[in-house]
């Protein structure tokens with residue numbers, strides 16, 4: 378894998394990671410310490426040109442702290458949809474400064490597309506899939522041209538649709554690296570305390586998962602942490618991630 382990535386670096390072409398690459402990575406790092414996996418990923422150039430995709434949500438500080446301690450100059454892609462809570466934008470700026478991250482990239486939707494497809498700004502209320510497509514999926518796809526992989530903060534325990542999340546996934550020829558895939562809520566909480574990471578200001582108000590303001594509601598005790606997202610709709614993911622159906626077996630196509 379490392380050899381493949383380096384050869385492709387020299388050739389300056391987009392690597393198409395294969396199912397076999399993903400299987401090998403998941404087998405190699407099964408049960409490994411998270412910091413060691415991250416170090417190996419960077420030391421051996423397993424990810425090629427990579428970026429963190431962060432929502433600056435409830436638990437985003439953990440991944441940003443883990444990666445930032447090793448690669449503070451890594452691009453951090455934030456989907457600035459125009460619909461975030463003001464608290465999220467303030468938290469983003471404070472966290473970037475505190476962690477010494479030097480390459481925050483705010484991805485905004487195309488103004489032409491917004492004018493054509495969401496002139497009222499209310500598309501979320503009648504077509505959330507379409508709204509996410511123009512405010513999240515399209516800006517991210519455009520930004521990822523030239524990247525070989527992304528790093529996400531998703532966890533398997535967050536919802537039924539993320540149960541079984543693999544450490545490495547195949548994502549349209551790119552690697553999607555999920556260092557926190559196997560972390561529990563208790564482990565996350567302990568990490569936050571140990572490193573004195575600031576919480577998102579809305580967590581204490583009953584929001585364990587935070588996305589855009591119109592599509593995020595409070596969560597009751599006993600509910601999935603992500604059950605407050607798009608409440609009342611069948612929708613469970615914004616489209617930049619698909620529900621986990623592979624259970625670590627990348628030979629099975631994910632359902633879109």
Ligand code: SF4
Pocket residue numbers: 458460500501504505506508509510512513588589590591592615
């Ligand atoms: S989460 Fe809601 S407001 Fe944000 S892009 Fe998706 S549908 Fe639109």
